[in-house]
Structure formats: C-alpha cells, structure tokens
Amino acid sequence: MTFWRGYEKDETMNDKTEQAIGVFDSGIGGLTVVRALMERLPFENIVYFGDTARVPYGVKSVETINRYALQIAEFLLKKDVKLLIVACNTMAAVACQAIRDLSPVPVLEVIGAGAASAVGATQNKIIGVIGTPATINSNAYARAISLLDHDVRIFSQACPLFVPLVEEGWFEHEATRLAALEYLKPVKAEGIDTLVLGCTHYPLIKPLIAEIVGPQVRLIDSAEAMAEEAAGLINARQLGNPSGRSPDYLFCVSDVPYRFQTIGERFLGRTLARVEMVRL
Numbered sequence: 001m002t003f004w005r006g007y008e009k010d011e012t013m014n015d016k017t018e019q020a021i022g023v024f025d026s027g028i029g030g031l032t033v034v035r036a037l038m039e040r041l042p043f044e045n046i047v048y049f050g051d052t053a054r055v056p057y058g059v060k061s062v063e064t065i066n067r068y069a070l071q072i073a074e075f076l077l078k079k080d081v082k083l084l085i086v087a088c089n090t091m092a093a094v095a096c097q098a099i100r101d102l103s104p105v106p107v108l109e110v111i112g113a114g115a116a117s118a119v120g121a122t123q124n125k126i127i128g129v130i131g132t133p134a135t136i137n138s139n140a141y142a143r144a145i146s147l148l149d150h151d152v153r154i155f156s157q158a159c160p161l162f163v164p165l166v167e168e169g170w171f172e173h174e175a176t177r178l179a180a181l182e183y184l185k186p187v188k189a190e191g192i193d194t195l196v197l198g199c200t201h202y203p204l205i206k207p208l209i210a211e212i213v214g215p216q217v218r219l220i221d222s223a224e225a226m227a228e229e230a231a232g233l234i235n236a237r238q239l240g241n242p243s244g245r246s247p248d249y250l251f252c253v254s255d256v257p258y259r260f261q262t263i264g265e266r267f268l269g270r271t272l273a274r275v276e277m278v279r280l
Contacts, residue, residue, distance in 0.1 A: 016105075018241050020045035020248070021230065022081030024072045027055035027167050028263055029201030030087030033110070035268055036227035037085075038249075041234065043241045045248045047079050049278075053255030056163040057090040058132020058199070065134060069095035071280045073102055075252075081105060082239050085230060089114075089199045089222075090132045093140035106233055113229050114196050114222030115144035121218050122194040125152045128187040128217075131198030133158040141198055155190045159183040159199075166201040169263050176205060177212075184212050196220045204267060251275045 021037065023030055027050050034048055049072050051057075057065055069091040076084060084107045086092045086099060092109035100107045118127050129141045136158040145152055161179045170176050187195065195217050197203055203221045210219055234240050241247070249272070253260045257275045264272050 016080075016082035017239055018045070018243055019080050019082040020047045020250070021083045021085060022047050022049075022076035022079060023085045023087050024049040024051075024076060024091075025087040025200055026051050026057040026090065027163070027201070028052070028260060028267070029163070029166065029199060029204070031264055031267055032200045032203045032221065032223040033085060033087040033226050034249075036223040037230060038247075038268075040224075040227035040231050041240075043244065043247055044234070045241065047076060047081060047250045047252065049076060049252045050254075050260060052167075052253045052260055055167055056132065056160075057088060058134045058158075058163060059160055060134065062094050062134070065091060066095045066098050069099055070102060073099045075278065075280055077103060077105070083108065083230065083233065085226065086110065087200050087223075087226070089140075090134045093131075093135045093138035106237070108226065108229055108233065110200065110222040110226050111140050111144055111198075113225035114198065114220055115141055115148060117222065117225045118194050118196045118220045119145060119148045119152065121220060122152065124191070124193045125149070126190060126192045126194075127152055127154050128190065128192040128195040129154060129156045129198050130159050130162075130183065130187065130195065130202065131156070132163060133160050135198050141196060153190075155187050155192060157183055157187045159202075162205065163199065163201045166204045167263075169266075171205050172208065177208060180205070180208055180212050184209065188213055188217070192217055194218050194220060197222070249274065252278045254278065254280065 086109040092111045165176045261275045
C-alpha cells in the first residue's frame with residue numbers, strides 16, 4: 001500500500017535523478033530510516049538533518065513543532081533534494097501538511113507506512129502504539145490504522161523518557177529498562193499481538209522492548225516500510241540515480257556533532273565521514 005498517491009509523474013523532475021534524498025528528524029532517531037534507505041536504495045545520495053540542539057520534540061507545543069519542522073524543510077530544500085522524508089513521527093503527526101504545502105518535491109512520512117505494516121501484521125486485530133506525547137495526543141496513528149481497518153482495536157501509550165534516554169546512548173541501561181517496563185505494562189495487558197514503535201528513536205532499543213513484550217508480540221519498525229515507500233515513489237517518478245557511483249552521505253546537526261557521530265556510527269555500523277553543524 002502506498003501513501004504517496006497524488007504525486008503523478010512530472011517530467012520536470014527527471015533532471016533531479018542525481019540529487020539527494022532529504023531525511024530529517026529531531027535527533028539521531030531518523031538514522032533508523034537512513035539505514036533502511038542505504039540498504040534498499042544503495043546508489044542514492046542522502047542529506048540528513050538531526051535537530052540535536054532542540055531535541056526532544058515530543059513534549060513541545062504544536063506551534064513550536066510546526067515552526068521547527070518548516071525551518072528544517074526549508075534548509076533541505078535549499079540543498080535541492082528530490083524527495084523529503086519526515087523521519088520524525090512527532091513532526092509527521094503535527095506538521096506534515098504544512099511541510100507538504102511548502103515543498104515543491106514529494107514528501108513522505110513514517111506514520112502511514114507504519115500503520116499499513118501494523119494492519120498487515122496483526123492477527124487478533126489488537127494493536128499497541130507507543131510514541132512521544134505529541135504523537136500519541138495527535139491520534140495520528142489511531143486515525144491511520146482505523147482508515148485501513150475499522151475493526152482494529154488500538155491502545156496507545158506515551159513514552160516521554162525514551163527519546164532522551166536514546167539520545168544519551170543508554171540503549172541497554174537499567175534506567176531505560178525500568179522506564180520500558182513501566183510504559184509497556186498497560187499496553188501488554190490489553191492482549192496486543194502487534195506493537196508499533198511510533199518514534200524513530202525506539203528501534204534503537206528494539207531488543208529491550210522485544211524482551212519485555214515477549215515473542216508473541218510483533219514489533220513494527222516503520223523505517224523499513226518507509227524505505228519501500230521511497231523506492232516505490234522513486235521508481236514511479238523515474239528519479240533513481242543512474243550514475244552508479246558510490247553515494248554521497250551528508251549528516252547535518254544543529255549541535256554537538258561529535259556526540260551525534262559517535263552514537264550514529266555505533267548504530268549504522270559505518271564511519272560518518274561528513275558531519276556538519278549548521279544553524280537554522
């Protein structure tokens with residue numbers, strides 16, 4: 001199932017085939033999407049922006065999230081990207097329409113892809129969703145899932161501590177385990193068989209979450225679904241990079257690039273050769 005319908009083939013974009021895909025997130029979490037894109041689209045150039053100076057987004061107001069999201073989108077559009085991917089679930093839930101109104105290129109977001117994967121995975125039609133307070137309060141996942149299957153029961157849980165813990169690099173820390181036990185207890189009690197990781201930071205603690213919810217619950221990581229959506233759009237729009245050269249990856253952050261690089265390399269399993277600090 002695709003969520004980019006309406007972006008019909010546009011001949012004027014054929015000259016953009018070698019331009020990068022723009023990906024952005026509130027911090028390091030969007031690297032889960034970058035990793036999936038690297039695997040699914042190995043010849044595509046990528047420009048990533050992580051707003052490390054202003055993370056976390058999930059506890060901020062709707063107005064603030066919209067303002068920050070549009071600033072980042074404008075920055076990436078100035079890089080002449082051919083596609084924007086909103087890797088941050090909070091920004092996708094709150095600001096996606098504003099980003100689409102601004103952007104002359106297609107915009108993809110993680111919520112639709114994650115919802116479709118969850119509906120396809122559930123057997124008992126009881127789905128849990130965990131995310132930041134802003135994402136959960138927006139009901140974006142509940143709406144997206146219900147549109148696909150009205151019979152699904154959805155139980156949502158905000159997990160405000162997960163993002164700062166992940167940004168700290170505490171993937172296996174006891175504090176993270178204690179928070180996860182507390183957050184996941186009520187969702188697990190509802191008898192879910194599918195759990196949506198409704199924040200791109202959460203796959204970084206996926207083994208811990210899987211251990212707590214047990215093997216009977218399937219975890220939905222929207223990053224892989226997002227990469228498939230991007231591949232489908234690029235193929236339909238004939239925007240694939242034909243150069244065959246090794247791709248160029250640029251990582252931009254708004255603060256402390258060394259810390260981002262250390263955690264990012266640990267997660268991606270590769271050297272981040274180009275990490276730049278930029279001010280919006």
